[in-house]
Amino acid sequence: MYQVWLTYNTFKMLFPVAPEKIDIKVKGSNKTITLINEAEVNQIKGLKLQDISFDVMLPNNKYPFAQYQGGKYTAAKYFLDKLALLIKKKKPLALSIIRTKPNGDRLFDTVVDVTLEGYDIKEDAGEGTDVIVSINLKTWKNYGTTAVKVKKKAAKVTYTKIKLSTAKKKIVTSYTTKKGDNLHLIAKKVYGKYTKNNAKAIFEVNKKTKKQMDVVAAYLKKLNPKKTVYPLNATQKLPNARAYTAMTYPKGVKLTIPQNKK
Numbered sequence: 001m002y003q004v005w006l007t008y009n010t011f012k013m014l015f016p017v018a019p020e021k022i023d024i025k026v027k028g029s030n031k032t033i034t035l036i037n038e039a040e041v042n043q044i045k046g047l048k049l050q051d052i053s054f055d056v057m058l059p060n061n062k063y064p065f066a067q068y069q070g071g072k073y074t075a076a077k078y079f080l081d082k083l084a085l086l087i088k089k090k091k092p093l094a095l096s097i098i099r100t101k102p103n104g105d106r107l108f109d110t111v112v113d114v115t116l117e118g119y120d121i122k123e124d125a126g127e128g129t130d131v132i133v134s135i136n137l138k139t140w141k142n143y144g145t146t147a148v149k150v151k152k153k154a155a156k157v158t159y160t161k162i163k164l165s166t167a168k169k170k171i172v173t174s175y176t177t178k179k180g181d182n183l184h185l186i187a188k189k190v191y192g193k194y195t196k197n198n199a200k201a202i203f204e205v206n207k208k209t210k211k212q213m214d215v216v217a218a219y220l221k222k223l224n225p226k227k228t229v230y231p232l233n234a235t236q237k238l239p240n241a242r243a244y245t246a247m248t249y250p251k252g253v254k255l256t257i258p259q260n261k262k
């Protein structure tokens with residue numbers, strides 16, 4: 001005993017009379033190549049998509065052998081309308097073939113994704129008012145393109161590559177702040193002169209340290225007392241260029257002093 005179903009999303013259609021036979025064409029896609037010496041070799045490839053075809057009777061009469069979903073008789077027009085709808089959907093379907101013994105024991109099932117390639121409607125006086133439909137299916141494999149979002153690596157900004165302006169022959173490599181120091185004063189002490197690049201280079205080299213982030217947090221809190229400043233991270237940016245001179249340091253903050261790179 002057979003049952004043949006076509007399924008699309010939540011819609012299921014059971015053919016009331018199982019086809020007498022189902023043809024499944026399985027073909028390989030191997031390719032024969034002729035070599036220069038006229039010998040032939042076989043290039044082995046995968047299987048082609050299978051062609052599945054069968055004729056099914058859609059009754060316009062109530063037969064005791066016909067099976068209907070829910071047990072209620074349904075005329076042939078219902079199935080013809082659904083086939084027309086399925087082919088318009090242009091979407092893959094699931095073909096299910098359920099095999100059982102006469103005693104009801106389940107044999108095995110075939111469930112395969114297919115596309116409805118087309119169907120022929122045959123009306124023959126010999127069949128009375130019943131309709132015969134020849135259905136052609138082809139197995140379907142999911143395919144498609146995958147959109148890959150390439151995450152660009154942020155360019156590493158190293159401010160020590162900036163040409164620092166110096167008035168001292170010997171530049172110190174570290175500096176411990178005095179109370180009230182700011183980057184304007186620190187740049188003058190370590191380089192002999194202040195420039196925007198000098199101050200920015202010192203800030204960028206030290207901005208990952210907790211003490212430097214605490215100084216930034218205190219400065220931002222002073223600008224806007226109502227705004228929550230924490231948690232900060234090393235990507236914290238100062239609101240404007242003036243911040244490099246307006247931001248003051250407490251006593252005892254050890255800063256790394258960048259050098260010009262040769």
